[in-house]
Amino acid sequence: MTQVHEMQATDDEVLADLHAWLAENWDPDLTVAEWWERLGLAGWAAPSLPTTAYGRGVARSVAVKIAQEIAAFGALAAPNGLGLLLAAPTIADHGTQEQIDTLVRDIVTGQQAWCQLFSEPGAGSDLAGLTTRAELDGEEWIVNGQKVWTSLGQSADMGMLIARTDPDAPKHQGISYFGIDMHQDGVEVRPLTEMTGHAMFNESFLTDARVPDAWLIGERNKGWAVANSTLGHERAGLGSGGGSAGNAMVVPGTIAGNLGRRAGDFVAPKPKKDATSAAKDEASTPKRRSGFGEILIGLAKDNGSSTDAVIRQDLVKLYILGELGRMNAERVKAARANGADIPGMPNISKLSMSNIVRLQRDLGLAIVGPYGMLHGYDEAANAVLNEVTGNPFLPAVTMTALYAQAPPIYGGTDQIQRNILGERVLGLPKEPGSTNDQPFSSLPKNG
Ligand SMILES: Cc1cc2nc3c(=O)[nH]c(=O)nc-3n(C[C@H](O)[C@H](O)[C@H](O)COP(=O)(O)OP(=O)(O)OC[C@H]3O[C@@H](n4cnc5c(N)ncnc54)[C@H](O)[C@@H]3O)c2cc1C
Numbered sequence: 001m002t003q004v005h006e007m008q009a010t011d012d013e014v015l016a017d018l019h020a021w022l023a024e025n026w027d028p029d030l031t032v033a034e035w036w037e038r039l040g041l042a043g044w045a046a047p048s049l050p051t052t053a054y055g056r057g058v059a060r061s062v063a064v065k066i067a068q069e070i071a072a073f074g075a076l077a078a079p080n081g082l083g084l085l086l087a088a089p090t091i092a093d094h095g096t097q098e099q100i101d102t103l104v105r106d107i108v109t110g111q112q113a114w115c116q117l118f119s120e121p122g123a124g125s126d127l128a129g130l131t132t133r134a135e136l137d138g139e140e141w142i143v144n145g146q147k148v149w150t151s152l153g154q155s156a157d158m159g160m161l162i163a164r165t166d167p168d169a170p171k172h173q174g175i176s177y178f179g180i181d182m183h184q185d186g187v188e189v190r191p192l193t194e195m196t197g198h199a200m201f202n203e204s205f206l207t208d209a210r211v212p213d214a215w216l217i218g219e220r221n222k223g224w225a226v227a228n229s230t231l232g233h234e235r236a237g238l239g240s241g242g243g244s245a246g247n248a249m250v251v252p253g254t255i256a257g258n259l260g261r262r263a264g265d266f267v268a269p270k271p272k273k274d275a276t277s278a279a280k281d282e283a284s285t286p287k288r289r290s291g292f293g294e295i296l297i298g299l300a301k302d303n304g305s306s307t308d309a310v311i312r313q314d315l316v317k318l319y320i321l322g323e324l325g326r327m328n329a330e331r332v333k334a335a336r337a338n339g340a341d342i343p344g345m346p347n348i349s350k351l352s353m354s355n356i357v358r359l360q361r362d363l364g365l366a367i368v369g370p371y372g373m374l375h376g377y378d379e380a381a382n383a384v385l386n387e388v389t390g391n392p393f394l395p396a397v398t399m400t401a402l403y404a405q406a407p408p409i410y411g412g413t414d415q416i417q418r419n420i421l422g423e424r425v426l427g428l429p430k431e432p433g434s435t436n437d438q439p440f441s442s443l444p445k446n447g
Contacts, residue, residue: 011062015069018044026075028264032250033110035263036079040108044070045078046088053092053100054108060236061333076263079110079252081152087114087160087179090230094177094218103158103179103215113253115156117147117180117204118227122445124149125416127162128171128224131445132206134163134178141165141178141211143186146203149410153189153202155255156182161211162227165220167441174440177223179215186210196402197377234411235346292360292400293318295393300367302391314363321356325349344425347417354408361404364397372398 025038039045040054048063049055058066070077078084088107091099106112123130132145143163153159159180166174182189186209191199218226250258250266258266297315300306306315328349335342365372371389375398376382382395408414422428435443 011065014047014056014058014062015065018066018069019073022070022073022075026073028262028267030263031259032076032261032263032266033259035076036108036110036252036259039070039078040105040110045108045110046084049088049092049104049108052097053088053104055092059333059336061329074267074269076250076266079107079113080249081113081252082116082156082160083107083112083114083158083252086116086230086233087158089233090160090177090226091179091217093229094226099179099215099217107252110250110252110259111254112157113152113155113251113256114158114160115150115153115182115204116230117150117153117159117161117206118230119149120146121148125413127227128175129440129443130162130164130175132161132163133167134161134165134176134211136165136213139213141176141213141216143178143180143206143209143211145206147206148201148203149192150189150202150204151200151410152251153182153204154191154199155251155253156189157253157255158182159187159204160230161206162223164440165223168439169221170437171440171443172224172436174221175223175227176220177217177226178211179217180206180209180211184209194402194406196399197375231412232346235350235417292364292396293322295396296360296364296367299364299391299393299397303367303369305367305369311363311366314359314366318356318359318363321352321359325352325356328352344421347420347425350411351414351417354414357400357404357407361401365401368394368397372401374398375402 021042021044025042027035030038036045043049043051043054043056044066046054046063047056047058047066048060050057067077084107088104091104095103103112107114117132118127118130120130120132130145132143132147134141134143141163143161145163147161150156150159159182161178161180162175163178164174165176168174180187186207188205188207190203190205192201192203193199194201217223250256252258293315296318297306300308300311300315305311328345332342332345371391371394374385374389374394376385376395385394386392412420419431423430
């Protein structure tokens, strides 16, 4: 019990520090770049990073509270995206101090956006089978190959690249990890449109692309461990409930065009009202629904399906899955406070998230019935549908239903998470026919 009280006091102290810092530093008239520079250099943009890497060394659950506090204060959130989520913690773990001082600095201050150049047309689950090559030429690496499913590659300044640097070593041992500049002739990014109507991910073609040797992260040919660090951060981040909490998600980096804009234009102004008029407004406007669970409950009450036994049970199940995720995050926090860890928890978090999105999809469609067939593929189509149906919450249901296929795949599919749990946590025998000890160059390849 004593420990719980001590941890609580520490969290509260951190949040009190943040509050005082925001009161002194938040200014809506700063540009986005100026604000992110202040936030990032003070350690509030990525507080779970170590103090030597522009962070404050706090637990991920505290970082989520910090993001919520920034939003509640009415200040612009930290630069979001794969740079902050994946590249920064990976470079903090494996990079040199010089790489941290340049690459991580530009991430936490939002100057540069990153993408993840891991998957290839022939290497997804079997990522170590990748064939993109990097060959050293003096002080530079020359890279050739193709990547796919590169999320947000179209707005990335830099990429986390894994490439084969020793084809004669066994497949996990001849891979290196680099930071690559996406602004060069040798990098071509082509968008892929998804069934949601958006084009979040891309194919990336690398043709004699160049990477300075100074941007090799970790040791040469030891990139598999570095890539696993990135994947670990990805799975843990996906399961932790996110961290941007509320205010608009502003895309960082030089391509999105947000850096020179006024920071205050991205946050909703705080209402300045006396108590009586606020209460009157509250009574006369329809209640806002925050969070997908609340949206579904509202929709079910509106159309009467909340009396359906199966729908009621599934609403409760969705709530319980969310609570289990929250409690597991608390268990990890408590274990870490005692210097321990819970093996396999990132994989369990990821599997749990897949179950949640699948239930959100099926339950949402069950509640709205035939309206689930009406999806607006862009803002204009959604506006028309909202007008015709009189229901502004339908797009959240159809978008969730279409996007629900993605989380069970990205960051390693559900089947791969189960393989990892089986082999590494339960100690079950590995799959038969492993080629892990043979030189990559001698392995049979497709076409
Ligand atoms: C929305 C989204 C965003 C993504 N963003 C990125 C990104 O930014 N950067 C990036 O590099 N990649 C990204 N990916 C790619 C993602 O990591 C891969 O799609 C994923 O690892 C699966 O690889 P694959 O598509 O090649 O499928 P495959 O590996 O071909 O798998 C096909 C099926 O076979 C199953 N399978 C394969 N091997 C096994 C096995 N050993 N045991 C049991 N079942 C198995 C899989 O589970 C799956 O069901 C993204 C994917 C999605 C959907």
